[in-house]
Amino acid sequence: MAVKFANRMNLLKGSEIRALLALTAKPEVISFAGGMPAPELFPTEGVKEAACKVMDNMGRVALQYTGTDGFASLREKIVARMAAKNDIHVSIDDILITSGSQQGLDFSARVFLNPGDVVLVESPSYLGAINAFKACEPTFVEVPTDDAGMIPEELDKILATTENVKMIYVIPDFQNPTGKTWTLERRQKFMELINKYEIPVIEDNPYGELRFEGEFLPSLKSMDTKDLVIFLGTMSKIFAPGLRIGWVCSTNAEVLGKYNFIKQGADLQSSTIDQLITNQFLEDNDLDAHVEKIKAVYVKRRDAMLKTMEETFPKEVKFTHPEGGLFTWCVLPEYMDAKVIAPQCLEKNVAYVPGGSFFPNGGKENHFRLNYSCMPEDKIVEGITKIAEVLKANLK
Ligand code: PMP
Numbered sequence: 001m002a003v004k005f006a007n008r009m010n011l012l013k014g015s016e017i018r019a020l021l022a023l024t025a026k027p028e029v030i031s032f033a034g035g036m037p038a039p040e041l042f043p044t045e046g047v048k049e050a051a052c053k054v055m056d057n058m059g060r061v062a063l064q065y066t067g068t069d070g071f072a073s074l075r076e077k078i079v080a081r082m083a084a085k086n087d088i089h090v091s092i093d094d095i096l097i098t099s100g101s102q103q104g105l106d107f108s109a110r111v112f113l114n115p116g117d118v119v120l121v122e123s124p125s126y127l128g129a130i131n132a133f134k135a136c137e138p139t140f141v142e143v144p145t146d147d148a149g150m151i152p153e154e155l156d157k158i159l160a161t162t163e164n165v166k167m168i169y170v171i172p173d174f175q176n177p178t179g180k181t182w183t184l185e186r187r188q189k190f191m192e193l194i195n196k197y198e199i200p201v202i203e204d205n206p207y208g209e210l211r212f213e214g215e216f217l218p219s220l221k222s223m224d225t226k227d228l229v230i231f232l233g234t235m236s237k238i239f240a241p242g243l244r245i246g247w248v249c250s251t252n253a254e255v256l257g258k259y260n261f262i263k264q265g266a267d268l269q270s271s272t273i274d275q276l277i278t279n280q281f282l283e284d285n286d287l288d289a290h291v292e293k294i295k296a297v298y299v300k301r302r303d304a305m306l307k308t309m310e311e312t313f314p315k316e317v318k319f320t321h322p323e324g325g326l327f328t329w330c331v332l333p334e335y336m337d338a339k340v341i342a343p344q345c346l347e348k349n350v351a352y353v354p355g356g357s358f359f360p361n362g363g364k365e366n367h368f369r370l371n372y373s374c375m376p377e378d379k380i381v382e383g384i385t386k387i388a389e390v391l392k393a394n395l396k
Contacts (some may be wrong), residue, residue: 030383070097124358149182174325312388
């Protein structure tokens with residue numbers, strides 16, 4: 001049978017990372033390839049108690065449909081958390097609960113992008129966002145970045161000369177994949193440009209609370225005077241990704257209304273029981289204390305990784321020094337291809353993610369991403385030392 005698919009399916013292929021993760025699942029592999037929270041830190045007892053309480057006290061509510069915008073008490077807690085952590089002051093009417101922030105990314109594309117419209121992204125950017133946006137067949141324009149974030153002069157040039165720019169997607173805090181954080185000055189300049197050109201911004205912030213050191217920096221949304229910034233939040237990295245609780249925050253009622261329409265068509269609502277369990281957990285537990293516990297573990301893992309990289313990596317290989325989040329990013333000499341080196345590492349039972357697919361327009365294979373949240377320190381030292389050996393063997 002000759003099955004004819006929609007044109008968009010020509011643009012979508014299984015993520016390289018998912019294929020690689022399948023190979024790294026073997027217990028003997030030291031994997032820096034994923035981007036997951038450390039499972040041993042999940043508050044399983046607290047969630048169990050919350051789940052029991054929900055079923056004992058409001059089982060019928062938990063198993064019933066609920067409104068598309070999400071459970072009101074949970075949105076209240078999210079509003080309070082955004083005020084405390086992101087200096088964003090909104091009301092529950094500005095929040096739509098989504099199934100992880102990944103759903104917010106998918107919806108953003110559906111709300112703003114016609115085929116051929118331009119979406120601006122940092123170069124590199126989050127692969128999951130690139131793949132979600134691709135379903136709407138946009139043209140990607142990569143905005144150059146340096147260690148301080150998106151380069152405003154480059155952004156200005158692109159905005160001044162490019163037609164049909166419909167949205168800009170950014171991750172200013174501990175970016176996936178680079179671990180980089182935008183400076184205050186870059187944030188201010190970015191917002192000046194956004195206000196000048198009036199383009200919607202998708203600010204994706206799953207890692208902002210995972211700051212190990214350095215100064216708190218204001219979110220773009222907290223600087224937004226024209227209701228142009230749409231903030232995506234999530235419980236995935238500070239609590240538990242399995243519950244799939246994320247949210248879209250927009251202070252433009254028309255914009256949030258469009259997201260709500262899309263959500264109605266996609267899944268009517270996010271799981272009621274998962275929202276109620278999250279809400280109950282937040283009522284009975286101190287999430288701040290939990291985040292501190294996670295950070296205390298992750299910072300040691302980051303330190304072990306960076307120290308071993310400093311000691312063992314050849315000087316030709318550069319890497320970022322993240323102040324938080326889950327990733328560091330390595331830049332190889334241009335003649336090296338991280339896709340070619342990955343199987344050599346896998347032979348030694350170590351895995352990373354080649355960086356090429358984080359550039360939507362391709363052509364940049366001399367990068368790779370390392371995740372430090374999921375391996376104990378001794379394994380980090382062992383794995384990084386092995387990668388260093390392979391890198392040295394590939395130097396010209
Ligand atoms: N945005 C970024 C930058 C991410 O790294 C991730 C998860 N890896 C997500 C969004 C999606 O997270 P979730 O759907 O679990 O909230």
